[in-house]
Structures are given as C-alpha cells and as structure tokens.
Amino acid sequence: MTEENNNIENNDFGQVFFSWEIPEFIEHIRSPLWYIAVIVIGLILIIYSIWTANFLFALIVILAAFIVFLRSYRQATNLIFQITEDGLIIGNQFFKYDQIKSFYIIYDPPAVKKLFFLLKGLYPVFSISLNDKNPLVIRQKLLEYIKEDLDKKNQSIDDQLETIFKL
Numbered sequence: 001m002t003e004e005n006n007n008i009e010n011n012d013f014g015q016v017f018f019s020w021e022i023p024e025f026i027e028h029i030r031s032p033l034w035y036i037a038v039i040v041i042g043l044i045l046i047i048y049s050i051w052t053a054n055f056l057f058a059l060i061v062i063l064a065a066f067i068v069f070l071r072s073y074r075q076a077t078n079l080i081f082q083i084t085e086d087g088l089i090i091g092n093q094f095f096k097y098d099q100i101k102s103f104y105i106i107y108d109p110p111a112v113k114k115l116f117f118l119l120k121g122l123y124p125v126f127s128i129s130l131n132d133k134n135p136l137v138i139r140q141k142l143l144e145y146i147k148e149d150l151d152k153k154n155q156s157i158d159d160q161l162e163t164i165f166k167l
Contacts, residue, residue: 013094014085017141022129023076030072038065081128083141088117095119097145104152107135112155
C-alpha cells in the first residue's frame, strides 16, 4: 500500500457519488455447539498434524482458531464506503479505479445484497454490503469507470464459506 492510500484525509478524490456505512466484518451469532464443534475439529487437525510431523499446519490451525475467537470478542466498527470520481474509499483506504479489474453485483434479497470488486494483482475479491442502496443506480455509475464481470452469478467462495461456517 502506498503513502497515497494511507493518507486519505489530505486528498480530494472528486465528487462523492455514493456513501454508506458498512461493518468492518460480519458478526455471526454462534451457539455453544458451534464453539464445541470448532474446538473438536481444531484438536483433531492439530493431532493429525503432529502425527504426520507437519508442524507448520498445526501452527496455521492454532493461528486460525486464535483469530476466529479473537474476532468473536471484538465488536465490528462501522467503516464509511464511498464511490467517488477518482476511486473507492473504504474506511481509510483509497483504491483508484485503475487498481480495480472489475466488479459484479449479486442481488438476491433478502439473502444476498452485495457488491464485489476484483482488484488487479494478488489482492483478493472484496465484498461490500449494499444495505438498502439501489443496485441499478450504483451499477450504472460504476460502469462509467470499471468493467463489469457479467460471468459471475454467485458470491465469492470466501463469502460463501464465511456464511456457511459462520467464520
């Protein structure tokens, strides 16, 4: 990330077309059974990794468990998401339109109302909840700056796994 991306307060990114609040991450309601299942699966994976002498895998399992449990005790803060003339602003990060490969919208209320961006390079796909925004108006504005990926018909695999397993 460049200095330009980090220091958004002193920059003018042109006209703001759309702006709304999004949670930093989705807070899932997990039952005690979910925690028990995750602990059992985690222990099985750690025992397997020790049995196969794959200590790096054990470390990855422990770190993943630590992150999931840490996130469950922290409340998500709201970030401001903005679509501007020059790019996208998510919290304190700025992405120029030339850093974004394409976008797509999955709108299947009430289950899924999300806007997805595919970044160039090694960056992952990131999703933005549309909340109560009109996807057609947002799509029309984004088409002026970014190519739409019409082949995408489903959420990204990370979003699906996050929803299914409440991660």
